[in-house]
Amino acid sequence: MARRTIRLTVNGRAVSGEVEPRRSLADFLREDLDLTGTHVGCEHGVCGACTVLLEGEPVRSCLLFAAQLDGAEITTVEGLAPAGGGLHPVQEAFWERHALQCGFCTPGMLLTAVALLRRNPRPTEAEVRSELSGNLCMCTGYLNIISAVRLAAERLAGAAGAGGQGPGAGRQ
């Protein structure tokens, strides 16, 4: 099948590739760009493990064809931490609240949570639960994940209230 050339921005970096029309975004990220933080579970849109941000919104990379995304901007879990080192505030909160066990679901959880907190900086517990309902976790029981997202929300809101100079200022 004829390959197509695509150019897109991934984690702030311009990348290009030649892909078969049927190649999923998940496979393009993992196999062509070596961004293996994007996990693949069900491969049919159910588990949320493959979640990445497309133009800032969470999408299931197993359900998108890379060839559709010429010119798009993608963020994967590798793009969350600041370039100078350390962790994104949502990652820090997951670490502090022990919001992961095997970690398979974690990249998708993190990206879904980051998108939620951008859109809704002070979500209620019900809103966090609703937003994360499309991301399945086999290990944690979810309570620590919800607790971590709410902790990150408090910190990010506190940083914004303090003039944006605190943790996460300027981060995605």
Ligand code: FES
């Ligand atoms: S691997 Fe994409 S939703 Fe499960």
Ligand code: FES
């Ligand atoms: S931590 Fe194991 S699937 Fe979520």
